[in-house]
Amino acid sequence: MNELEDKEIQERIKAKGDLPRHIAIIMDGNGRWAKMRGLERIEGHRAGRESVRDVVRACGELGIEVLTLYAFSVENWRRPRREVWALMRLLRDTLYEEVDEFNRNNVKLMAIGRLEGLPKASREALFWAMERTKDNTGLVLNLALNYGGRVEIVDAVRRILEKGYRPEEVDEKVISAHLYTAGLPDPDLLIRTSGELRVSNFLLWQMAYTEIWVTDVLWPDFRRQHLYQAIEAYQRRERRFGMTSEQLRGEDGGAR
Ligand code: IPE
Ligand code: IPE
Ligand code: MG
Numbered sequence: 001m002n003e004l005e006d007k008e009i010q011e012r013i014k015a016k017g018d019l020p021r022h023i024a025i026i027m028d029g030n031g032r033w034a035k036m037r038g039l040e041r042i043e044g045h046r047a048g049r050e051s052v053r054d055v056v057r058a059c060g061e062l063g064i065e066v067l068t069l070y071a072f073s074v075e076n077w078r079r080p081r082r083e084v085w086a087l088m089r090l091l092r093d094t095l096y097e098e099v100d101e102f103n104r105n106n107v108k109l110m111a112i113g114r115l116e117g118l119p120k121a122s123r124e125a126l127f128w129a130m131e132r133t134k135d136n137t138g139l140v141l142n143l144a145l146n147y148g149g150r151v152e153i154v155d156a157v158r159r160i161l162e163k164g165y166r167p168e169e170v171d172e173k174v175i176s177a178h179l180y181t182a183g184l185p186d187p188d189l190l191i192r193t194s195g196e197l198r199v200s201n202f203l204l205w206q207m208a209y210t211e212i213w214v215t216d217v218l219w220p221d222f223r224r225q226h227l228y229q230a231i232e233a234y235q236r237r238e239r240r241f242g243m244t245s246e247q248l249r250g251e252d253g254g255a256r
Contacts, residue, residue: 001225009228010062016235020188022066023059023231024210026202027051029194029218042086047220049094053101058224060105060139062231066184067141070202074114074148088122091145095125099132106138112180113147114155142184149204152180181206189234191227193219211237 001009013019030044037043052069059067071091077084095109102109109130115123126145156178160170176182186206190199195216199207213230215222238245246252 001223006224009225010058013062013228013231013235016232018235019062020064020211020231020234021185022068022187023064023189023191023227024068024070024187024203024207025055026070026190026192026196026200027219027222028192028196028200030220032194033218033220041083042090044218044220045087045090049090051219051222053098054223055227056102056107056139056141057105058227060107064139066187067139068112068144068181068184068187068203069141070144070147070200072113072145072147073201074146074151075201088119092122092125095122095129099129102129102133102141103136106136107133108136108138108140109133110140110142111145112142112152113145114151115145117146140184142181144202147180147202149199149201149207153205155180175205179205186210189213189230191215191230193217193222209239209241211239 027048030048031041032044033047034041034044056067072087076087099109101107109126111126111130115126118126122145126143153175156175159178160174165174181203186208187203187210190202190207190210190212192212192214195214197214203210211234213233215226215230217226238248240248244252
């Protein structure tokens with residue numbers, strides 16, 4: 001896609017309105033991408049960095065508020081040790097190397113997950129990068145690391161109990177405010193690459209009304225044109241939140 005085409009599509013998306021405020025992505029298929037090329041799985045993870053870079057830039061240009069990327073799940077520790085450590089090293093190096101690019105693009109880095117469970121070197125790189133980008137006011141790039149939707153809810157319940165809430169005080173707002181994502185809008189659009197039709201323990205609470213878009217494209221092949229396809233599909237959908245189409249179009253004749 002040339003730059004002119006790119007700007008044209010961006011303008012079309014912006015003109016349509018109804019931009020998702022928060023996009024979440026399950027970046028999947030790195031292993032398959034590598035295998036197809038006779039490479040080691042980690043080469044797929046490495047290649048995925050370029051996809052991240054392109055998608056982060058495009059989200060910033062479009063004015064998306066939050067992009068959450070599922071980078072490492074609590075279940076991913078079950079992978080071969082070699083792959084886990086290679087991923088952790090890749091995370092550390094990427095964070096150190098990308099901070100200047102984040103700052104050039106006004107990107108603020110955040111993270112969700114059991115961050116204390118990350119190896120020290122990766123955790124230090126993460127906190128260093130968050131500190132260096134904390135004053136940026138553009139896209140919030142939220143990395144899900146050692147993240148699990150269920151443990152997130154467990155951690156929220158624990159904190160609510162520790163604070164001594166009474167049962168009748170606990171409602172959806174209180175739970176939302178104790179999740180790792182406190183203060184962020186719920187995702188409007190979930191993208192999953194590599195064709196798998198599951199949520200894999202990602203943002204379980206927050207996903208209650210998220211629109212889902214799945215592509216067969218493997219994460220290392222994913223670029224901004226795929227992101228645009230997802231957003232334009234999202235913009236064509238009707239989000240009903242339990243209501244009827246007629247109500248949403250104001251055609252219910254005032255019937256209540
Ligand atoms: C996603 O790609 C990256 C992580 C889970 C860290 P995979 O490594 O799961 O790739 P496939 O699913 O095996 O192809
Ligand atoms: C989900 O991908 C986790 C991340 C993308 C970090 P997986 O590849 O681990 O998911 P499953 O296990 O196939 O569902
Ligand atoms: Mg996978």
